[in-house]
Amino acid sequence: MTGLLFVLPMLVLFVIFRFVPTLGAAGMSLTDYKVSGEWSFVGVDNYARLLDDPLFLASLRTTLLYVAVYVPLTMLVSLGTALMLNAAIYAKGLFRGMLFLPYVTSFVLAGVIWRWIYEFDGLLNGLLAKVDLGPVGFLEQSSLVLPALAVVSVWKGFGYSMLILLAGLKSIPGSYLEAARVDGANAWQRFRRITLPLLRPALFFVLIIETIGAFQTFDTIYVMTGGGPARASYTLIYGLYEQGFKFFDFGYAATLGMVLFAVVLVVSLIQRRLLDRGTS
Amino acid sequence: MTITASRPTATEKRKTAAPAPRRTFGKWPLTLLLGLVSLLTVSPFLVMLVVALSPAGSPTVPAQWPSELTFDNLVRTLSASGFLGWTMNSLIYALVSVVIILITASMAGYAFAKKRFPGRDALLWAFLATMMVPFQATLIPTFVLVSDLGGIDTYWGLIVPTLASSQAVFLMRQFIKDLPDELFDAARVDGASEWLVYWRIVVPLTKPILATLGVFVFLWHWNDFLWPLVAAQGDAMRTLTVGLTTLRGEEVPLAVLMASATISVLPCLLVFALLQRYLVNSIAMTGLK
Numbered sequence: 001m002t003g004l005l006f007v008l009p010m011l012v013l014f015v016i017f018r019f020v021p022t023l024g025a026a027g028m029s030l031t032d033y034k035v036s037g038e039w040s041f042v043g044v045d046n047y048a049r050l051l052d053d054p055l056f057l058a059s060l061r062t063t064l065l066y067v068a069v070y071v072p073l074t075m076l077v078s079l080g081t082a083l084m085l086n087a088a089i090y091a092k093g094l095f096r097g098m099l100f101l102p103y104v105t106s107f108v109l110a111g112v113i114w115r116w117i118y119e120f121d122g123l124l125n126g127l128l129a130k131v132d133l134g135p136v137g138f139l140e141q142s143s144l145v146l147p148a149l150a151v152v153s154v155w156k157g158f159g160y161s162m163l164i165l166l167a168g169l170k171s172i173p174g175s176y177l178e179a180a181r182v183d184g185a186n187a188w189q190r191f192r193r194i195t196l197p198l199l200r201p202a203l204f205f206v207l208i209i210e211t212i213g214a215f216q217t218f219d220t221i222y223v224m225t226g227g228g229p230a231r232a233s234y235t236l237i238y239g240l241y242e243q244g245f246k247f248f249d250f251g252y253a254a255t256l257g258m259v260l261f262a263v264v265l266v267v268s269l270i271q272r273r274l275l276d277r278g279t280s
Numbered sequence: 281m282t283i284t285a286s287r288p289t290a291t292e293k294r295k296t297a298a299p300a301p302r303r304t305f306g307k308w309p310l311t312l313l314l315g316l317v318s319l320l321t322v323s324p325f326l327v328m329l330v331v332a333l334s335p336a337g338s339p340t341v342p343a344q345w346p347s348e349l350t351f352d353n354l355v356r357t358l359s360a361s362g363f364l365g366w367t368m369n370s371l372i373y374a375l376v377s378v379v380i381i382l383i384t385a386s387m388a389g390y391a392f393a394k395k396r397f398p399g400r401d402a403l404l405w406a407f408l409a410t411m412m413v414p415f416q417a418t419l420i421p422t423f424v425l426v427s428d429l430g431g432i433d434t435y436w437g438l439i440v441p442t443l444a445s446s447q448a449v450f451l452m453r454q455f456i457k458d459l460p461d462e463l464f465d466a467a468r469v470d471g472a473s474e475w476l477v478y479w480r481i482v483v484p485l486t487k488p489i490l491a492t493l494g495v496f497v498f499l500w501h502w503n504d505f506l507w508p509l510v511a512a513q514g515d516a517m518r519t520l521t522v523g524l525t526t527l528r529g530e531e532v533p534l535a536v537l538m539a540s541a542t543i544s545v546l547p548c549l550l551v552f553a554l555l556q557r558y559l560v561n562s563i564a565m566t567g568l569k
Contacts, residue, residue, distance in 0.1 A: 002474045003395030007403065010388035013444040017422065018410045024421030033424070084314045089307050091315075097556055098318035101325070106503030108521040112541050113324045116331075116534065123327055126342025154314045155321070216414055219505045222526050237416055245510055250420050257417035264414050 025261070028254035035248035046255035056256070058231065059239040060147070066235060067214040070150040075211050078161035079203075085162070086169040096166075099161055103159035110156040111223030115139070118148055119225075139225055142232035148235055152220050157213065161206040167194070168202030208271045212264050236260055325545070330537040340535070353539035363540060365516060366523035369438075371547075373508065373519055374501035376439050378494050381448050386490060389452025390482045394464060404453075407446045416506065424511055433517045442507060448493055455489040456482060492558045495551055502547055520544045 029046055033039040050056050079108060081099050085092060102110065117123045118138035128134035138148040180190050196203075218237045220226060227234035227242070236256060244253035297403040316399050328343055333349040334340035336356075351487050391397070415422075422441050423432075431437020463485075467477050483490070518526070524544060527537050 001397055003391040003400065004396035005385040006391035006395065006478070007397075010384040010407075010444070010449060011403070014386065014407060014446075015441070016412065016425075016444075017441045018413070018418075018444045018446075019406070020420040021418035021425060022410065022413050024425065025418050028421055028424075031540050037424075037428075042425055081314075084317070086308060087310060088314050090311045095314050097552075098322050100556075101322055101552065104552045105545050106521050106548075108503070108524055109541055110324075112524055113328050113536065116538075117324065117327075123342050130342075135538065136464045155324070156467055196508065204484040211454075212414070214417055218416070219521075222505075222509075240416060240419070243504075244420050245424070250424065254420045257420060260414055264417075265412060268412065278284075 025254050025257050026253055029258045031219065031251045032267045033251040033254070035250060039251065042251070046252050049252065050255065050259070055231075055234070056239060059234050059236050060259075062231075062233065063235045063237075064217060064236065066146050066233075067211060069147055070214045070217075071207070071210055073150055074120060074154045074158050074161065075203075076205065078165055078206060081158065081162045082169055084167035085166055096163075099162060102156050105156065107153070107156055107219035110152050110225055111220045112257045114152045114155075114220075137251035140229055142229055145225055145229060145233045149217070149220055149224065152224070153214070153217060155198055156211075156220075161210060164206050165202050168199045172198045204271060204274065208268060211267050211271070215260065215263055215267070236263075287342055307548070328538050328541055328558070331535055332542045334535050336533040336535040349404055353535045354543065355534075357537060357539045358464065362515060362518075363543075364479055366388035366518050369512070369517060370520040370537075372435060373438055373504070374498050375467055376435075377442060377501045378497045380439075380443050381445055381497050382494055384443065385412070385445060385448035385493070386452045386456075386482065386486060387478065388449045390456050390478055392449065392453040392462070394459075407449055410444075411450075416533045417476045419506065419510070422507075426511060433512060433514045435517075438508060438511045438519075442504070443503065445497070448497065451489065451493060452486065455486055459485055488558070495558060498551055499548060502551075533537070 028039075030041060030043060031039040032042050059114075085096055085099070088095065115122075115274065119125070120135050120137065120140075124138065124233050125135040128136065136144070138144050176194050176198075177190050180194055216237060217235065218241065221233050221235060221238050222241070225233045227238045236259065240256040241248045242261065243256060302330075330346065332353055332452050333351070334346035334354055335348065335350050338346065340346045343418070346455065392400065426432060426437045426441055447511060459482075461479055464477055467481055472480065502520070505521045508522050509525075512518050512522065519528070521544070527540055
């Protein structure tokens with residue numbers, strides 16, 4: 001029984017701050033909970049409201065679009081840098097450290113620096129002006145804002161995925177690649193037929209982490225665009241924040257939270273299934 | 281936050297294969313390219329630093345290189361009372377969380393790994409299941425709960441809801457599970473109490489993983505934003521990340537903003553040195569070079 005005593009402090013924290021809020025989210029989504037604490041049971045009204053809410057439907061589209069831009073970009077950058085680090089001979093530790101550096105900083109810091117980089121009188125437009133280009137409104141144009149935000153998140157986050165993939169690459173026995181080389185396989189064939197299949201578990205893991213992370217992007221949007229311009233970067237989470245802490249419509253905001261939960265759950269289950277099939 | 285050691289790579293199974301002779305074709309182009317990409321990656325930090333060290337209001341990058349460098353902006357930032365307060369709040373938020381999570385997670389991890397008690401497996405499963413629930417999905421009920429308990433704009437209201445970390449418990453459990461049972465049995469035969477076993481055997485033997493976990497928890501809290509944004513609304517309770525977002529507009533010169541950003545990132549850079557070392561260690565533990 002002493003085992004239970006050792007678990008007890010963490011268990012109390014979990015019950016109060018994980019289990020209760022999780023059940024609370026489901027419960028609140030069935031009410032019209034107001035910031036005053038008053039509420040009444042409204043059944044599935046909040047869920048019905050989702051389907052008629054153009055703001056929500058647009059935010060869902062924006063979120064999916066963001067995920068579709070961010071995930072391939074970050075996979076490419078992490079895989080590319082991991083491959084280069086794996087093949088590098090000189091100053092590997094230094095380069096790995098430099099590439100990993102943004103990961104240890106905050107999304108808020110990334111947002112503050114990159115907001116200036118993207119500004120009309122910021123770094124990027126200053127450099128473009130030197131070659132007689134621009135100015136480009138990276139955060140002012142609806143068509144550019146999501147890629148611009150995705151670049152910031154990739155910059156801030158790719159170091160982690162890069163390290164996971166690098167560890168995966170290092171676990172591939174050099175003898176496999178050597179044997180293929182002796183058999184006359186060229187670099188692309190070795191990558192395509194040996195490296196990539198053996199790297200699959202690591203790639204899937206990174207894919208899951210990055211996809212779920214992309215759905216939860218909030219900090220950079222809050223700092224850099226406030227959901228704009230013209231709601232072009234107004235994502236699901238940003239909508240949740242606004243419904244909760246601008247309009248104080250807690251019941252509806254909790255419902256948006258349940259949507260996020262459902263999305264994350266579905267993504268994990270799909271990718272888990274693909275992973276199981278890939279390894280069995 | 282995700283913890284590196286929980287990743288499912290194929291590394292565990294790796295035998296110490298002799299390194300294959302590597303073709304050295306194009307080693308200089310590769311080094312050059314990697315160097316460029318690395319430099320590009322750190323360049324936002326470098327321009328941040330240059331702007332922070334430029335005299336406020338005078339031209340700087342990208343228009344022209346600053347004619348002189350000065351520490352004025354850094355001094356001005358540090359002497360602004362709000363900024364120091366935010367820094368203290370971030371330190372309290374991060375350090376208190378590290379201490380409590382390390383203690384509670386290692387205790388729970390030990391019990392889950394080495395002790396038998398009714399409902400153990402169900403409880404572990406329930407802990408792990410909460411990993412699937414994103415924090416944002418429970419943001420509103422957590423806020424209402426803390427608010428009802430009178431915790432908004434208090435340190436405990438800021439800190440305590442962030443302490444239930446299934447990743448931390450799981451990481452500790454995985455690590456402690458691999459320690460030989462004989463160690464614990466021997467201590468018990470010698471009459472050591474359970475608490476003594478935890479304190480004298482579990483804690484010393486898990487020091488490397490505690491350090492790694494501590495670094496991650498510190499960074500996670502120091503860089504955290506959404507919860508501090510809603511839980512600490514008064515200026516006196518703001519953390520550094522939340523405070524940084526209030527510095528904008530005409531009243532804050534760019535140089536001062538970048539100086540604030542520079543100071544806010546210093547603890548991360550300090551921790552980065554440690555993290556690098558522990559990363560190499562954890563990679564070594566899984567048989568990698």
